[in-house]
Amino acid sequence: MKGKFCETPEEALDGLLVPGMTIMSGGFGLVGNPETLIDAIARDGVSRLTIISNNCGATGFGLWRLLANSQIERMISSYIGDNALFEQRVLDGALALELNPQGTLAERIRAGGAGIPAFYTRTGVGTVVAEGKPHEEIDGVTYVRERWLRADLAIIKACRADPEGNLVFRKTARNFNPDMATAARITVVEAEELVPAGALDPDHIHTPGIFVDRIVKATINERRVENRTTRAREAVA
């Protein structure tokens, strides 16, 4: 069952962490975050990181810990939300932030993985995000050119992985994970469940193993809920 499976997060990240590197980290809000690998990167202490991720965790959780550790020099994100430390570091000038529209961020990553160096989009035309970028009129509409994003390392959270690196994600924990898995030189996955070859239906695989280099079992699965919203059960008549 060995294949791409590693025993520990340290083994999965061995030789990969270098100061000044660029890391893509999957997740949307607190859902689908590679919590085990982020923890290993926090313990390693590697610094001057550029992190590409939609958000930057939340107090005490996920990428927030790398921020609190002063390991991050630059963020490429779409949303800050209620992450007070993130907002403060940006306002203080201690953290460089490149803010992207979320769809542009996702497509830049997809393009990076697909070998497409740039693409045109209407998103952001006439706003600050398009300033200084080339524009082109195509079929009578003005578009802005956006460049691809690639990284040295992608850290990914999956639900299930087999030794080949085939991945299945769960519900909205999929989000940026499959896109990021394609766009880095090395992709390291943590999965809640490691399964033997043949256990995944080939028709139901979300990320084919070619995009995955190393896999480790996710041992930190806090899966914190950011905004617990429920409805009352209807009274039984």
Added chain:
Amino acid sequence: MSRGWDRDAMAARAARELRDGDYVNLGIGIPTLVANHIPAGMRVTLQSENGMLGMGPFPYDDEVDPDLVNAGKQTITALPSSSFFSSSASFAMIRGGHIDLAILGAMEVSADGDIANWSVPGKMMKGIGGAMDLVSGVRRVVAVMDHVGKSGQPKLVARCSLPLTGRNVVDIVITNLGVFACGKRGEGMRLVECAPGVSIAELRETTAAPFLEAVS
């Protein structure tokens, strides 16, 4: 009846923009409440830009699943018709014009359909999120906001003062005082409807842009 619409009545008015068969993206705040006002028998499919089509209601307390949230990070449920997908696929739906209607909050909207809803320089920066993609990619855009700000300043203006989310993109603005159609091609803003008890004179006073009174 009290003057104007409250939050829920604004959501109910926004729900009247829905058409049978629509694929719809609802923003955070009042737009989320629109889901409570979908007319019985109308088929409307809700898209959430974090990667889901066919959002169900909020879960019962014992159904909460940390892996199942909407774009506002609220816990939700799936329906038998639901599907999940990646962020890039989600925005292909949005950017590619496959979503029929977006209803989102705003801080300022201009008469020609510019919208600002992501940043107040020096004060507030929550980020852009999916808003820029939604306003430029979705076929029909409805903005919902209070008619004036906390200090009484008009939010429906001739030209936005805050950083823009999109230019010439808003079709309809619903405020607590009325409904307006923006002139995205420079044809001028038009009053569609006054909220209950609100006069056109009052709308003129609280709106910092000219509008036509083509009330049907």
